[in-house]
Amino acid sequence: MKRRITFLVSPQETDTPEDALHLTKDSLKIKGLKAIREDRFTLTFEELPQFVKDVVKQTEELHLRFDNGRNYDAKWKGPFASRLPLGVHILALPLRESKMANLCSFISKYADIPCTSIETAFISRGRLKQLYVPDAALLPNILKPLANKICGPSKKVCKDKVSALSTATSLDLKYNATSQTLDVNAIWAAADGNAKGGLWDVQITTDTPDSKVEVGVLTDGGKPPEEGISLRGKLVTVGQDDELKPALVSFPSRHHARQSSIYMADFNRPTGLHPKLEVTLALGGSSPADGCSLNAYFTVPQPFFVDPYQLEDDKLMKSYGINKIKAVAGETDLEAPTWAMSKWGALVLAELDFEQYLSKWEKKRSPMEFTLPLHLRYMPTHPEKHSEPATLPWPMVFWACPSEHSSKMSTNPFDRIMLGYEEYFPEETYFHHLTPKLINSTLSRASLEVPILNSVDSQYIEWGTMGVIVIGFLWVFGRIVTSFIGSTNKVGEHEKKE
Amino acid sequence: MAGFSVTSVLILSSLLRLTFLFYGLYQDATSVFKYTDIDYLVFTDAARYVSNFSSPYLRETYRYTPLLSWLLLPTTFQPQFLWFSFGKLLFAVGDILAGYLIIQVLQIYGFTTTRAMKYASLWLLNPMVATISTRGSSEGLLGVIVIALLWSVEKRRVVLSGAILGFAVHFKIYPFIYALSILLWMEPPNQRDLASKIKGFITKDRLVFSITALTTFMALNIAMYAIYGHPFIVHTFLHHLTRLDHRHNFSPYNTLLYLKSSPFTPDPLYPAIHLSDLTIERLAFIPQLLISAVLLPLYAKEDLPSTMFAQTFAFVTFNKVVTSQYFMWYLVLLPFYLGRSRLLRKPLMGGLALGLWVITQGLWLGQAYQLEFEGENTFWPGLWGAAAAFFLVNCWILGIVVTDIGQTVSRNVDDKQRAAARK
Numbered sequence: 001m002k003r004r005i006t007f008l009v010s011p012q013e014t015d016t017p018e019d020a021l022h023l024t025k026d027s028l029k030i031k032g033l034k035a036i037r038e039d040r041f042t043l044t045f046e047e048l049p050q051f052v053k054d055v056v057k058q059t060e061e062l063h064l065r066f067d068n069g070r071n072y073d074a075k076w077k078g079p080f081a082s083r084l085p086l087g088v089h090i091l092a093l094p095l096r097e098s099k100m101a102n103l104c105s106f107i108s109k110y111a112d113i114p115c116t117s118i119e120t121a122f123i124s125r126g127r128l129k130q131l132y133v134p135d136a137a138l139l140p141n142i143l144k145p146l147a148n149k150i151c152g153p154s155k156k157v158c159k160d161k162v163s164a165l166s167t168a169t170s171l172d173l174k175y176n177a178t179s180q181t182l183d184v185n186a187i188w189a190a191a192d193g194n195a196k197g198g199l200w201d202v203q204i205t206t207d208t209p210d211s212k213v214e215v216g217v218l219t220d221g222g223k224p225p226e227e228g229i230s231l232r233g234k235l236v237t238v239g240q241d242d243e244l245k246p247a248l249v250s251f252p253s254r255h256h257a258r259q260s261s262i263y264m265a266d267f268n269r270p271t272g273l274h275p276k277l278e279v280t281l282a283l284g285g286s287s288p289a290d291g292c293s294l295n296a297y298f299t300v301p302q303p304f305f306v307d308p309y310q311l312e313d314d315k316l317m318k319s320y321g322i323n324k325i326k327a328v329a330g331e332t333d334l335e336a337p338t339w340a341m342s343k344w345g346a347l348v349l350a351e352l353d354f355e356q357y358l359s360k361w362e363k364k365r366s367p368m369e370f371t372l373p374l375h376l377r378y379m380p381t382h383p384e385k386h387s388e389p390a391t392l393p394w395p396m397v398f399w400a401c402p403s404e405h406s407s408k409m410s411t412n413p414f415d416r417i418m419l420g421y422e423e424y425f426p427e428e429t430y431f432h433h434l435t436p437k438l439i440n441s442t443l444s445r446a447s448l449e450v451p452i453l454n455s456v457d458s459q460y461i462e463w464g465t466m467g468v469i470v471i472g473f474l475w476v477f478g479r480i481v482t483s484f485i486g487s488t489n490k491v492g493e494h495e496k497k498e
Numbered sequence: 499m500a501g502f503s504v505t506s507v508l509i510l511s512s513l514l515r516l517t518f519l520f521y522g523l524y525q526d527a528t529s530v531f532k533y534t535d536i537d538y539l540v541f542t543d544a545a546r547y548v549s550n551f552s553s554p555y556l557r558e559t560y561r562y563t564p565l566l567s568w569l570l571l572p573t574t575f576q577p578q579f580l581w582f583s584f585g586k587l588l589f590a591v592g593d594i595l596a597g598y599l600i601i602q603v604l605q606i607y608g609f610t611t612t613r614a615m616k617y618a619s620l621w622l623l624n625p626m627v628a629t630i631s632t633r634g635s636s637e638g639l640l641g642v643i644v645i646a647l648l649w650s651v652e653k654r655r656v657v658l659s660g661a662i663l664g665f666a667v668h669f670k671i672y673p674f675i676y677a678l679s680i681l682l683w684m685e686p687p688n689q690r691d692l693a694s695k696i697k698g699f700i701t702k703d704r705l706v707f708s709i710t711a712l713t714t715f716m717a718l719n720i721a722m723y724a725i726y727g728h729p730f731i732v733h734t735f736l737h738h739l740t741r742l743d744h745r746h747n748f749s750p751y752n753t754l755l756y757l758k759s760s761p762f763t764p765d766p767l768y769p770a771i772h773l774s775d776l777t778i779e780r781l782a783f784i785p786q787l788l789i790s791a792v793l794l795p796l797y798a799k800e801d802l803p804s805t806m807f808a809q810t811f812a813f814v815t816f817n818k819v820v821t822s823q824y825f826m827w828y829l830v831l832l833p834f835y836l837g838r839s840r841l842l843r844k845p846l847m848g849g850l851a852l853g854l855w856v857i858t859q860g861l862w863l864g865q866a867y868q869l870e871f872e873g874e875n876t877f878w879p880g881l882w883g884a885a886a887a888f889f890l891v892n893c894w895i896l897g898i899v900v901t902d903i904g905q906t907v908s909r910n911v912d913d914k915q916r917a918a919a920r921k
Contacts, residue, residue, distance in 0.1 A: 270873045271873050272869070272872055309558075313532075316532075319530045332558075337744050378744050378745060378756065380761045380763070381760045381763070382763050383763055384766070451874065451876075453753065453760070453877040453878060455757060455763070458757055458771070462754060464882070464886070465886075468750050468889060469750060469751075472815075472893035475893050476893055478897075480793050480900050483904020483905070486904060
């Protein structure tokens with residue numbers, strides 16, 4: 001197993017103490033450091049526990065991602081600019097014709113995500129299968145039983161290490177059949193350090209006498225190459241190096257943070273059964289470069305759904321600030337209730353109408369707004385509730401810019417791919433991400449209440465309906481009988497006379 | 499009305515529909531609130547699939563005969579701004595044709611042209627009818643089929659009648675309720691007592707009618723099945739038998755269907771209370787078909803169109819799903835019944851019936867609006883109560899209709915008595 005730990009100190013953070021780093025022969029002490037932290041573990045197939053081997057050996061490529069939907073806070077995010085809608089995202093490419101049954105039983109066993117088969121629970125995008133669960137609190141619940149399973153009940157050090165991941169802002173697991181390695185990648189926000197005030201107070205030691213840990217404490221390296229990122233600071237391999245080495249590295253980067261561009265989202269009120277998510281963006285009046293498009297990537301879980309035919313209505317979409325809908329994938333049944341649905345929902349990629357906004361912005365410098373029209377499925381009845389809460393994660397909003405240089409973005413040591421939306425853009429595309437701005441909530445999601453039928457009066461509903469039908473039927477039936485008796489009497493009289 | 503000719507009424511109704519059509523084009527072009535019905539987009543999308551030689555059932559929620567998408571093929575022609583509205587025009591023409599046929603049939607029943615026009619205007623100059631067709635709903639087409647059926651029956655064109663009925667049932671299932679009525683109507687003269695009626699039931703006309711109807715219906719189904727296979731059966735027929743229909747609509751069964759189709763969570767305070775095994779929603783077809791397809795046809799001999807009106811009214815009232823488009827199904831037959839109705843003879847009763855029908859419907863719409871757009875929980879008792887009230891009002895009106903038609907029966911008997919007395 002290879003370990004790499006990176007601390008990313010914001011360039012604004014000037015008061016990093018001189019004695020923050022202290023290196024000994026087999027450990028590095030870090031004290032009072034305010035930084036974004038990334039831990040990366042790389043495991044070979046042989047190093048994996050058997051139950052994980054069983055899962056990954058059925059996949060050609062597997063990505064399990066989690067995002068806790070909280071603020072990163074940092075004004076400067078360096079290479080860690082990309083985020084995902086809060087919750088769990090799984091993207092899996094089966095190995096040959098595999099049904100990936102082990103992945104399915106793995107997530108239903110450890111993550112409590114209902115999965116009878118990949119076919120019924122995941123949405124398909126060609127061969128790629130995708131699942132999304134909008135649960136921001138899932139990670140700690142998964143990691144505890146997983147830690148037991150991975151480490152065995154007695155190994156506290158190992159369990160602590162696994163459990164520590166549960167506080168991460170984002171966690172990525174990536175397996176690739178070609179390289180036969182599993183990468184585990186956890187990122188903590190700058191305010192999430194383990195010591196007082198969110199600072200990092202840690203002692204990094206090697207796991208075994210002959211293993212090593214790469215550590216980097218880096219900050220902005222000044223003017224980067226075009227479409228790249230430059231970092232400078234100190235690097236050290238704990239268990240090998242005697243001293244911290246100064247470093248200055250530059251690399252092309254797929255993901256960038258768009259400075260001082262923020263957005264927030266909420267439902268229009270009242271929401272009814274046809275809620276609309278309204279997103280407000282502070283963009284300034286410019287795009288990162290010519291030819292860039294502004295996009296929003298939505299994951300739309302049950303009980304929400306989009307009507308793809310409505311989204312095709314260009315005029316309506318323009319009025320909502322959307323230039324065109326680039327993709328709708330997943331479950332878009334227009335009628336079924338949630339209990340008849342087996343898939344989690346759908347994803348939507350929208351290209352926003354920046355041109356139209358720009359022409360207005362010249363006159364009136366107001367924030368840009370756009371709206372995604374949604375609908376609600378009926379939800380199950382309940383004896384104690386009159387409504388069910390439903391949450392929709394905020395979309396990810398980003399600029400997508402075509403690259404002029406076909407530089408190798410995969411040489412980036414922090415590269416992140418297969419987030420769910422890149423396939424809709426050319427291979428060499430740069431993404432400049434806007435930052436979700438949380439104001440009234442701690443999580444980047446919008447919530448509403450779905451009215452449901454309260455079933456405490458189910459007896460009255462049943463008997464009442466039956467009563468009404470019977471009364472109506474008997475009334476009409478009675479009229480029919482009466483009029484027949486009337487006419488047969490007359491026929492009778494008539495025949496008597498004859 | 500006296501100074502009007504049939505032509506002028508038809509021109510007036512055409513102008514009405516053209517105005518609505520152009521207004522609709524204007525609204526669609528300028529507003530995000532569309533005039534065009536969503537179903538029209540479904541039809542035209544399906545037609546586009548057909549124009550590419552694929553199945554109309556590739557369009558989600560297309561639940562009609564492929565013939566409809568074939569009829570609308572011109573909507574895929576270029577230039578689109580001209581041809582796209584072809585279907586609306588077709589439906590509107592169907593409407594007007596239905597109105598024209600109403601006049602014709604009323605005249606068969608001895609109405610003067612002026613009087614026939616007055617009653618037909620209920621359909622021809624009705625803004626609701628004009629709106630529904632020009633928004634692109636196909637119900638108007640069904641209207642012309644049903645009136646054409648009535649016309650051909652009254653003209654004693656047996657083969658044609660059978661063919662139209664077979665086509666109508668293929669097109670929209672529900673006209674099968676007219677089958678028994680037409681068969682009973684075809685009663686030969688001089689069958690006065692029940693025994694002779696039963697003994698002489700099988701006649702040539704009845705056989706020919708049944709065979710043509712069945713043949714047309716099955717031939718169309720087999721042809722469509724041969725072309726489009728299983729999806730045709732699933733979407734055109736099976737869907738209507740198996741649909742859940744849990745979403746709110748005018749039907750009194752609606753809340754119950756939501757309750758029964760949803761997974762049930764027992765109340766922790768009263769864990770013993772479960773949903774009963776009462777499955778009235780599964781038996782809903784019994785009262786519906788007993789009244790609309792079995793009992794009411796017994797009046798057909800005396801007054802076929804009024805009976806068909808009552809049948810349709812009963813079918814819609816007792817249906818498990820009711821939307822406002824279904825009201826068109828009986829509205830087209832209303833002119834035939836209204837002429838001999840107490841609802842016109844007694845304006846107070848007529849006003850009350852119309853008033854209650856409108857008020858209870860409005861009540862339901864209010865509850866539905868609060869649920870759908872304000873997110874207020876009106877499922878129970880509001881929405882349920884409004885649907886129940888609307889249902890009961892409909893039953894009350896149906897009672898009046900039945901009594902009225904029954905009196906026609908009595909009157910005819912009276913006439914026979916008088917005739918016998920004269921002998």
